[in-house]
Amino acid sequence: MDIQLVKQRFGIIGNSPLLNRALDIAMQVASTDLAVLISGESGTGKENIPQIIHSYSSRKHGTLIAVNCGAIPDGTIDSELFGHEKGAFTGAIDKRRGYFEVADKGTIFLDEVADLPLSTQVRLLRVLETGEFMKVGSSQVQKTNVRVVAATNVNIQEAIRNNKFREDLYYRLNSIPIYLPPLRERKEDIPFLFKKFANDFSEKYRMPSIQLGARAMEGFVNYRWPGNIRQLKNITEQISIIEKDRTITIDTVKNYLKDANYTELPALINNKSVDAESFANEREILYKVLFDMKRDVTDLKKLVMDVLQTGGSKKDLSTEDEAVIQRLYDDGIKVQRNSPYREANSFDISDTENIQDTHEIIEESLSLEDKEKELIIKALDKHNGKRKYAAEELGISERTLYRKIKEYDIK
DSSP states (O other): OOHHHHHHHHTOOOOOHHHHHHHHHHHHHTTSOOOEEEEOOTTSOTTHHHHHHHHTSTTTTSOEEEEEGGGSOHHHHHHHHHOBOTTSSTTOOSOBOOHHHHTTTSEEEEETGGGSOHHHHHHHHHHHHHSEEEOBTOOOEEEOOOEEEEEESSOHHHHHHTTSSOHHHHHHHTTEEEEOOOGGGOGGGHHHHHHHHHHHHHHHHTSOOOEEOHHHHHHHHHSOOTTHHHHHHHHHHHHHHHOSSSEEOHHHHHHHOTTTTOOOOOOOOSGGGOOTTTTSOHHHHHHHHHHHHHHHHHHHHHHHHHHHHHTOOGGGSOHHHHHHHHHHHHTTOOOOOOHHHHHHSOOOOSSGGGOOOHHHHOOOOOOHHHHHHHHHHHHHHHTTTOHHHHHHHHTSOHHHHHHHHHHTTOO
16 A cells, blocks of 8 residues: 555645654554544644545445544533434434444544543443443443544543543553654645645635745744644635735744744743653752852851951851851851850851861762752751652652652661
């Protein structure tokens, strides 16, 4: 089966490896009856996959029904999918056949399957496992022989964690997973898609086709396209109709794409869900140590200069100053205090020899692991062993903290 012939038949534009991989899987599984779950962002063309699967399967002479699960109200979704008996509910004046009954020996495409209510998910799971269902208001079991292809643009794993999607149904639907890449992952296809859409609208509206200048095309290619192919098509149509000049410049593109020079920079998305290994790793603890130490040393220098200038004693030190000295002392940066300060509440630092650098007083470990372990122990002690608050204090996730506790064998 030639993949180029499939693209030509279904009007699919592009030759990126990810797109070719998705089409190849669709053609390979078409001859089977396995359930297929298509994942991908909205506007990536997921609706083409069930058509390919159905057309190259033994069910091609049967019915292909596409159902947008997100567009049907929760109160009627069971009736739409499985049918109902007369009088089953208010307004059920006649008996009705559902999509699973109509599509018998064919294929049913459940778009946005993650929007199904949990009660309907139970019914769908039974159909997938046994081929049996019951109409709303009926106690009679019916059989259907339907190939199910589902699609979603949401993170199913996250929906499972939030108890919005059944895990057993996910594994039943995900017998064959197919991923359709967003447009930003197949940038090499953007010029061809634009040219195809521009020519289509030229014929449709009987006007010359628009062309993109070099910089304008660069702006198109580098744009993120959150709406994917659907958005690219809409923008191309807008430009074709509105602009009189048929050669489009980068300035014109900016009127339609406010961030046409978009470059993909690292960004923090959904801070609560960022995994410890991808962002909050060991370096964060090190950075925190260094920044805190730098701040404390700066505070100490300022404090020393102030006291030297005033020739003061402990009574001249504010509570905040004492806290700085105590914190530095606790952290291993020792300020040598003379006897009068320890015994008579005075602190004479007029003699600068009483102040010594850290490396002259103690041999402090420079191991990152030792510092990391020390900070973790201090945070746990400060919060009485409560890992949640200790993790917040350290600026890392609770899972990373738990892993570090096991790694360093902290009791």
